[in-house]
Amino acid sequence: MSDAAARLAYDVIVDLVGRGSRVLDLGCGDGLLLARLMAEKGARGTGVELSQAGVQAAIARGLSVVQGDLDQGLADYRDGSFDWVILNQTLQSLVNPSLVLNEMLRVGKSALVGFPNCGHWRARWHLLLTGHMPQQASLDYRWYDTPATRLLTIADFRSYCGERGINIVREVFLTDPDGGRPTRWPNLRAETAIFVLAGQIEGRPRQRP
Amino acid sequence: MQPRSVGIVKTEYVELFQPPNELRLDSGEKIGPITVAYETYGTLNADRSNAILLCHALSGDAHAAGRNNEEDAKPGWWDDMVGPGKGFDTSKYFCICANVIGGCMGSTGPSSTNLRTGRPYGLSFPVVTIADMVRVQRELMRHLGIERLMCVSGGSMGGMQALQWTVDYPEMVLSAIPIASAAQQSSQGIAFDVVGRRAIMSDPKWRGGNYYAFGDPPLDGLALARMVAHITYLSEVSMRRKFGRRLQDRERYGYDFATEFQVESxxxxxxDKFTQRFDANTYLYITKAIDYFDLAASKGSLAEALREVTAKFLVIAFTSDWLYLPAQSREIVSALKVNNVDVSYCEIESDYGHDAFLLEVEEQERLIGNFLSGVAREHGIA
Structure with a gap:
């Protein structure tokens, strides 16, 4: 994913997140998105990041970040303890995506999932013509060295949610690098997909104290 | 003078808990007066908001940074991290380090003279806990006119004290950095301490703890305790790299019991080096304090014990530390998360084992420096 495309996705996310939200960013990297959310939306944020370098960089931005493996789950967080749980450009590297998504819906009132769409026409064309796995801009690696082991399309994610009764609240699709937002045929035209899902606690009657 | 050094520092002494205001210990016993040896680095700002308390580990002392004399061969135990421009930046912050109660480096401990008898306490010194050490430090803060600490930090047993501070005096602590530490001493940790204590107590020169008058302390027992403990501070990899199976001063086996492996030497x-500076009874008392340490014990769970904590946390662990495992640090992080405490956690990749907290300077300097800058920014500390 190009820097420009990443920035466009960040713009979308910053736009979506409400002012003063409590945010958990899973796979927060160097914390750039969290820092923007805090600066531009007054969010109270915390991150989880696997790499030591990412944790160092995020702490250098003044953020609170816990080094850890998302695939271990989010057991320490209470139900509905965040307004937003964000999983941006990390889904494709998870070993246990279902576990993580379930946990996101448990601890977040809203969950946001952003991932590269492998249904894009260029990826399909590439596979059809060359017989090789695509290396589109958002997937810079070859099959043997990519951390992105979960390759999925917009259609895949929609049916995943449909099968599990997960409520998709919003979808935003982006083309790279021009930042167009195709509404028709997104699975063919968008490089990046951003889904907003309703957390479990939203649909449930609030527990009395 | 070394660059980025605090330079020449003087150890200060103060007598606290003068009778009748003796310190009441966890054991129920009372003790006072208590002499506390401490050092300070940097300058306390006008609103007294930039104070950082550094807590030492088992064999540490009040001398964390700089040199006490021009001729000192070595600087204080945390000199790498404490000084102008260092992790604990003494050009911005006022750092304090005090020898713990029970110690043998200037604060009252078993080798100190009991004013009632005129003789060294020996084993008549009451058993102290980590919480007792913190009570004494809190009194020292009162003496220094510091009502709020910007940060409390330490490695190993120092980290235990930092944790205890956030629980016992939550309103006084803005942030805490426990390093290579745990919320409770593990069974394995207790086991090694038990071996150390037995080594000392089975040395005939220990004489039930009353060896001071004989001028012949139980050095062999203390040295043995230190040797065992030192193994737990290293890692298999660091020992393999540092010594391997190499022999010291000889080419082939001597088929005798002289010191022959490098690791042995x-x-x-x-x-032996340790016995020159440390008191055997203090070793017993401090390891016992560590072994008693279990933050969760009185509250049923660690999360419950940390309920009142308001300090922002940076928890640091090292991948190869097998005395205080990263898993133990993650337990602290989990319990803090449950309580919605602002916490950061970094597991530094290192082969140095438990000793990494003193050796992995670069990574820690950045982490701690940046973390403290954040705390200072949030609270308008200048």
Whole structure:
């Protein structure tokens, strides 16, 4: 994913997140998105990041970040303890995506999932013509060295949610690098997909104290 | 003078808990007066908001940074991290380090004279806990006119004290950095301490703890305790790299019991060096305090014990530390998360084992420096 495309996705996310939200960013990297959310939306944020370098960089931005493996789950967080749980450009590297998504819906009132769409026409064309796995801009690696082991399309994610009764609240699709937002045929035209899902606690009657 | 050094520092002494205001210990016993040896680095700002308390580990002392004399061969135990421009930046912050109660480096401990008898306490010194150490430090803060600490930090047993501070005096602590530490001493940790204590107590020169008058302390027992402990501070990889199976001063096996492996020679050296500066009874008392440490014990769970904590946390662990495992640090992080405490956690990749907290300077300097800048920014500390 190009820097420009990443920035466009960040713009979308910053736009979506409400002012003063409590945010958990899973796979927060160097914390750039969290820092923007805090600066531009007054969010109270915390991150989880696997790499030591990412944790160092995020702490250098003044953020609170816990080094850890998302695939271990989010057991320490209470139900509905965040307004937003964000999983941006990390889904494709998870070993246990279902576990993580379930946990996101448990601890977040809203969950946001952003991932590269492998249904894009260029990826399909590439596979059809060359017989090789695509290396589109958002997937810079070859099959043997990519951390992105979960390759999925917009259609895949929609049916995943449909099968599990997960409520998709919003979808935003982006083309790279021009930042167009195709509404028709997104699975063919968008490089990046951003889904907003309703957390479990939203649909449930609030527990009395 | 070394660059980025605090330079020449003087250890200060103060008598606290003058009778009748003796310190009431966890054991129920009372003790006072208590002399506390401490050092300070940097300058306390006008609103007294930039104070950082550094807590030392088992064998540490009040001398964290700089040199006490021009001729000192070595600087204080945390000199790498404490100084102008260092992790604990003494050009911005006012750092304090005090020898713990029970210690033998200037604060009252078993080798100190009991004013009632005129003789050294020996084993008549009451058993102290980590919480007792913190009570004494809190009194020292009162003496220094500091009502709020910007940060409390320390490695190993120092980290235990930092944790205890956030629980016992939550309103006084803005942030805490426990390093290579745990919320409770593990069974394995207790086991090694037990071996150390037995080594000392089975030395005939220990004489039930009353060896001070004989001028012949139980050095062999203390050295042996240190040798065992020192193994737990290293890692298999660091020992393999540092010594391997190499022999010291000889080419082939001597088929005798002289010191022959490099690792053997190293441990002997460490053991003997330790006896030159440390008191055997203090070793018993401090390891006992560590063994008693269990933050969760009185509250049922660690999360419950940390309920009142308001301090922002940076928890640091090292991948190869097998005395205080990263898993133990993650337990602290989990319990803090449950309580919605602002916490950061970094597991530094290192082969140095538990000793990494003193050796992995670069990574920690950045982490701690940046973390403290954040705390200072949030609270308008200048």
């Amino acid at each position: 190293y441990l002997y050296y460490q053991g």
